[in-house]
Amino acid sequence: MTMRERLERMPVASPIWAQRYPELPTIWEEEAAxxxxxxxxxxxxxxxxxxxxxxxxxxxxxxxxxxxxxxxxxxxxxxxxxxxxxxxxxxxxxxxxxxxxxxxxxxxxx
Known part of the structure; x- marks a missing residue:
């Protein structure tokens, strides 16, 4: 499983994740690596x-x-x-x- 696939399985848009890691939902949009x-x-x-x-x-x-x-x-x-x-x-x-x-x-x- 790739790093992207693992991230897509995480609830990054949920309030608790979004508060702690606000950059995660858009991390693949620009310069992903x-x-x-x-x-x-x-x-x-x-x-x-x-x-x-x-x-x-x-x-x-x-x-x-x-x-x-x-x-x-x-x-x-x-x-x-x-x-x-x-x-x-x-x-x-x-x-x-x-x-x-x-x-x-x-x-x-x-």
Missing amino acids: APKGNIIRRNVCQGGVWDGLREDARNYVELSANLVADDVGLEGTAPRFGLRADSLAHSIGFQQIPLEQVGPRDPSTR
């Missing part, structure tokens, strides 16, 4: 190029307050690393992911 409305904000990447956006998509995507640096101020080792108190990531409003809550867990604790 364009990544309109995507926001990439407050991400941290240590070294290298991180966003992987195609050039023809850049005009549709809002990139803001992201940090790419050779040393962003990490401490510890993967998978249990965090940010040092002096990390530049704090200056962009980055919020640490609670790593202890990520990944497989004992189903009986859910």
Whole structure:
């Protein structure tokens, strides 16, 4: 099933959907495949190029307050690393992911 077919099965014209997602009913009318409305904000990447956006998509995507640096101020080792108190990531409003809550867990604790 295509993305368009899946969307057509959704009640996008219903009041609750229309209030939360007003752009959905007309999303296929102009530039249907364009990544309109995507926001990439407050991400941290240590070294290298991180966003992987195609050039023809850049005009549709809002990139803001992201940090790419050779040393962003990490401490510890993967998978249990965090940010040092002096990390530049704090200056962009980055919020640490609670790593202890990520990944497989004992189903009986859910």
